[in-house]
Amino acid sequence: MSSNALNLLSFRGKTRILHLTWVAFFISFYAWFNHAPLLMAISESLSLAPDQVKTLLILNVALTIPARIVIGMLTDKYGPRLTFSLLLAVGSIPCFIFALADNFVQAAIGRFLLGFIGAGFVVGIRMVSEWFPARQLGTAEGIYGGWGNFGSAAAAITLPTVALIFGGDDGWRYAIGLTGVIALVYSVIYYNTVTDTPKGSTYFKPKKIGGMEVTGKGDFALLLVMKLPMYAALALLTWKLSPAGVSLLPGIAAAIIYAGLVLLYILDARKCYDINREVLQTPPEPIHRYKFKQVAILNLLYFATFGSELAVVSMLPLFFSETFTLDPVKAGLLGSAYAFMNLVSRPTGGLFSDKYGRKITLQILVLGLAAGYLLMSQINSAWPIYLAVAAAMFCSFFVQAGEGAVFAVVPLIKRRLTGQIAGMTGAYGNVGAVFYLTVLSLVSYEVFFLVIAATAVVGFAALLLMEEPQGQIAETLPDGSVSLINVT
Structure with a gap:
């Protein structure tokens, strides 16, 4: 076997970390997409109108955009072991909220908050990169992403059966609640079975948290430009929820959100400038760029x-x-x-x-x-x-x-x-x-x-x-x- 090959049947060293981490990602997507295969039963149980069903689908992805940015920062600062464990534990709560929902508003809150667990993917990227050399990194990250991503398909395959096993009008509630239990249990397992780096290795952290570091003025300008589509996507989601879309939000609320997004972008840009102020004034040596x-x-x-x-x-x-x-x-x-x-x-x-x-x-x-x-x-x-x-x-x-x-x-x-x-x-x-x-x-x-x-x-x-x-x-x-x- 070449030095570039991975022995996926092993459960030692870096391969053990890979398996434990893709399972964490698998569970995060299993919980994130727990509603999709049960949507018809959920709709009947809560007497949802078609527009309300569409709204739940929109809300399911709304929080994931900013969540991936925030979780990426926390991962770099505090390490993937703690970040992934807390994400799974905290992400179990919206599963329980959604499972116990008695009306559309409660279900909408649960779905919106569940978007946060969709950021789990980011954490494992850093974990795998700490354990695998460059010659194996693409393969390891591909296995992590591909096998973990299958959690959404696994939810579609297994959760309807779980709902049928429990039976009755509340079968879907038990199925979704079970995904929260799995996430909560695995958060403890993951925390107690992995480390951020191999023994003797250094975990490098950003100098400051709150914004991405760059190493030049042109890069800083490009960073600000690349932030715009993320805010635009959130504005588009707001538009879909406004009276122009499914009317979940009143016009005044949508207007406030639009203004808030503009203000948040300005504050975000200012924070990035504060973090990069020194670099913009005195560029680092080429080796650090x-x-x-x-x-x-x-x-x-x-x-x-x-x-x-x-x-x-x-x-x-x-x-x-x-x-x-x-x-x-x-x-x-x-x-x-x-x-x-x-x-x-x-x-x-x-x-x-x-x-x-x-x-x-x-x-x-x-x-x-x-x-x-x-x-x-x-x-x-x-x-x-x-x-x-x-x-x-x-x-x-x-x-x-x-x-x-x-x-x-x-x-x-x-x-x-x-x-x-x-x-x-x-x-x-x-x-x-x-x-x-x-x-x-x-x-x-x-x-x-x-x-x-x-x-x-x-x-x-x-x-x-x-x-x-x-x-x-x-x-x-x-x-x-x-x-x-x-x-x-």
Whole structure:
């Protein structure tokens, strides 16, 4: 066995940490998507109107965008062991709130708060990067992301059965409550079985918390620009909840939120300036610099990859149902093929990135993604169903392998900022989902798929500016000496 190979059957050392961490991520997504397979029973039990059901779906992703930024900062500051454990423990509470809800308002509060647990993905990215060398990092991060992401599919497969076992009108409550119990129990297990780094290694922390450090004036300007789409996505979600959308929020409340988002962006920009004031006045030595354009490009790529995955997974069953006149159950099973590919696709993207290079792998996968969505835009009722499903699976391979390749690069930019970089890149995936689902509400399925393909082409153009990670990145040890970390 080569030194680059991972023995996934082992439960020792770094492989043990990988297994424990992807399970934590799996559970976070298992809890986050615990409502989807039970939505019909929930709707009947709480007597929800169709607009209220749609509102719950919107609320489920609303908090995840800022949560991934915040959790990324906390991970870098306090370490993934404590952060992931607390996230699972605190995330169990909204599960119980939702399970005990007697009306729409209570359910809405539970769903909104549950979006926070969706930030769990960010924590494991930093944990895995601490334990694996660069030559194995893409593969390890791909396994972490792909196997953990399967938690949403596992929820769809198992929770209806759990609800049936408990039976009655309250079966869904027991199923959702169980996901909270699992998250709470595993938070204790995770805290007591992992460490932030291998024995003898240093956990590098950011110098300040509250905003991302950059190393140049141009990078600072780009950071402020890249923050805008995240605030715009939150404004778009507010618009959907306003009288112009599903009317959950009164007009005055929506106006207050819009003003609050503007004010929050200004305060955010000011905080980032305060953190980077010294660097902007006196740039650090070249060995300590990193290029924020690398982060910006990865953000755009995750917008197109994970953003499109979230959007397509939510609409594909309906697309198959309407295109081929299928019953909802069969359409749902066919649609699940898209998400099922995660088990293999993400690890494959990371593996190819380790073996053939980060940039060339991303270029090939992003082009494949664009071609896949172009192909899906041509699907119509004249196609054989098996061919339509094959096209969806072909497309999903490039989408999810691209996600794995993106996060094969994220930990190689600046070690002490890995959580924050992962948080921002991960948030862009949710921003992409909000954008694509909004597009879907305005255009046909064909145009929807073409828009995704077009954004992938934009991502490919940006990718031409990305630099292949090579050499070493420098971090300062507590005694003031410099540690060099290999990234090739």
